[in-house]
Amino acid sequence: EAGVAQSPRYKIIEKRQSVAFWCNPISGHATLYWYQQILGQGPKLLIQFQNNGVVDDSQLPKDRFSAERLKGVDSTLKIQPAKLEDSAVYLCASSQGEGEKLFFGSGTQLSVL
Amino acid sequence: SQQGEEDPQALSIQEGENATMNCSYKTSINNLQWYRQNSGRGLVHLILIRSNEREKHSGRLRVTLDTSKKSSSLLITASRAADTASYFCATKDSSYKLIFGSGTRLLVRP
Numbered sequence: 001e002a003g004v005a006q007s008p009r010y011k012i013i014e015k016r017q018s019v020a021f022w023c024n025p026i027s028g029h030a031t032l033y034w035y036q037q038i039l040g041q042g043p044k045l046l047i048q049f050q051n052n053g054v055v056d057d058s059q060l061p062k063d064r065f066s067a068e069r070l071k072g073v074d075s076t077l078k079i080q081p082a083k084l085e086d087s088a089v090y091l092c093a094s095s096q097g098e099g100e101k102l103f104f105g106s107g108t109q110l111s112v113l
Numbered sequence: 114s115q116q117g118e119e120d121p122q123a124l125s126i127q128e129g130e131n132a133t134m135n136c137s138y139k140t141s142i143n144n145l146q147w148y149r150q151n152s153g154r155g156l157v158h159l160i161l162i163r164s165n166e167r168e169k170h171s172g173r174l175r176v177t178l179d180t181s182k183k184s185s186s187l188l189i190t191a192s193r194a195a196d197t198a199s200y201f202c203a204t205k206d207s208s209y210k211l212i213f214g215s216g217t218r219l220l221v222r223p
Contacts, residue, residue, distance in 0.1 A: 004155075033211070042201050042213035043156070056210050091155055099143060099205030104155035 006105035018080035025094030035091040117202040117214030125220040132189040134217040136202030143205045
């Protein structure tokens with residue numbers, strides 16, 4: 001069974017630039033999550049999708065972050081414009097049911113200079 | 114905001130010893146999960162325990178849940194150098210979100 005795919009693996013940008021991350025969940029998983037993990041901390045939930053719809057985006061900085069999940073499968077997370085404090089690992093995960101066992105991708109390590 | 118908080122923040126043991134990590138949380142939960150993260154990698158699910166369960170085993174892992182104290186513990190028996198990683202608890206509340214704690218960094222010395 002293929003796992004959760006994420007790209008790119010690493011990204012270095014300057015502040016005020018924009019960046020996009022892509023995630024392909026495990027086939028058949030209805031729930032998709034984006035987490036932000038700052039070095040030395042636990043993952044923080046940014047947004048949770050159930051199929052096409054957003055279940056929770058209460059911690060997504062909506063003035064600069066946006067996410068979409070087209071056709072209930074792939075998802076993209078965008079940051080525009082990036083700030084220094086956005087430097088983190090962005091993790092995508094999927095699960096069959098909401099809040100059940102999560103399968104994580106390897107993450108995208110973002111450095112904002 | 115963080116729901117679960119792990120204790121200790123860091124733990125160093127000798128290979129072959131047991132490692133115990135604790136997780137405390139604040140609100141009622143549906144389930145509690147433990148994950149492992151090796152450096153620079155994504156998280157890997159270890160075990161899920163539901164609110165009506167008190168103990169669960171998986172290989173060398175033993176998880177307990179005390180809902181009256183809002184706490185859980187993860188015991189790794191006969192630790193190996195390969196167990197060196199960060200361990201996170203995550204709680205699912207009634208809103209179906211899965212919220213992670215800040216983690217315990219475990220070092221197993223050969």
